[in-house]
Amino acid sequence: MWLLRSLLAPPPVPVIEGHGIYLRPPQMKDFQQWSALRAGSRAFLAPWEPVWPKDDLTRSAFRHRMRRYARDMEADEAYPFLLFRKQDHMLLGGLTLSNVRRGACQAAVLGYWMGQPYAGKGFMTAAVRAVLPVAHDVLRLHRVEAVCIPRNTPSIHLLRACGFVQEGYARKYLCINGIWEDHLMFARLRGDILGPNTLRVRSSG
Numbered sequence: 001m002w003l004l005r006s007l008l009a010p011p012p013v014p015v016i017e018g019h020g021i022y023l024r025p026p027q028m029k030d031f032q033q034w035s036a037l038r039a040g041s042r043a044f045l046a047p048w049e050p051v052w053p054k055d056d057l058t059r060s061a062f063r064h065r066m067r068r069y070a071r072d073m074e075a076d077e078a079y080p081f082l083l084f085r086k087q088d089h090m091l092l093g094g095l096t097l098s099n100v101r102r103g104a105c106q107a108a109v110l111g112y113w114m115g116q117p118y119a120g121k122g123f124m125t126a127a128v129r130a131v132l133p134v135a136h137d138v139l140r141l142h143r144v145e146a147v148c149i150p151r152n153t154p155s156i157h158l159l160r161a162c163g164f165v166q167e168g169y170a171r172k173y174l175c176i177n178g179i180w181e182d183h184l185m186f187a188r189l190r191g192d193i194l195g196p197n198t199l200r201v202r203s204s205g
Contacts, residue, residue: 016081018130021123023081023095026069030082031062033091037115044116048152051178076100079108079139083127085118092118095127097135097144107143108135120154128162136190143190147173147183156184164188 016023026034035057038045042052055061072078078098085092093114100108110131114124135141146164148155160166164186172180 016130016134017086018126019122020086021083021092021126021130022086023083023127023131025073026066026080026082026094028063028066030091031059034062034082034094035059037091037093041114041116044119045113046177048149048155048176049113050175072098076102081127081131083114083123085123091115092123093127095124095131097131097139097141100139100141105143106141107145108139108141110135110144110146125158125161128158132162132188141190144188146186146188148186149176149181150184159186162188163192165192 039057046052053061069078069080072080077100078096079100080094080096082094083092084090093112095110095112097108097110110128112124112128132144135144144164146159147170148159150156150169165188166184167187168185170183170185173183174181
């Protein structure tokens with residue numbers, strides 16, 4: 001698939017464009033920006049993520065991550081993206097469609113993270129709105145699911161702004177920062193109203 005080719009091959013790279021942002025699959029050349037942003041945002045991200053491995057920010061761990069991404073994409077199990085600001089190509093965060101299920105289900109789980117300096121500025125809302133048409137129309141997913149901790153008010157607002165509907169409440173659903181946390185369950189179906197969005201998929205030269 002085009003996402004897999006973009007991960008393994010040099011540019012041209014497929015790009016998903018949104019309002020003021022673009023997304024593309026990660027590459028080894030992103031390591032420095034990625035590790036710096038994650039390291040600088042660690043205290044901000046830790047309450048919402050699983051415990052980081054001790055070597056998580058090393059180049060070797062990132063290389064392993066890239067191999068895993070390639071396997072996941074080849075197997076049609078997950079599709080990772082990094083999020084960049086258009087004006088200066090600054091890395092802002094990341095977004096993944098994971099746990100892809102085919103057959104009668106045709107669903108995946110949306111996850112995302114944002115670097116602390118760029119949080120609350122609308123970048124991730126633009127990113128989710130840009131990737132949803134790709135999820136539904138290119139990957140042909142009928143259903144995109146997402147979960148968040150009930151006290152994560154910004155994430156709840158983001159999901160609702162992107163057309164997700166709360167469907168349930170899962171007790172101690174994920175181990176986050178070493179603690180089993182309850183999560184709200186959201187989903188968006190193909191054909192649900194997305195709201196304002198600007199989307200183009202292109203190849204950069």
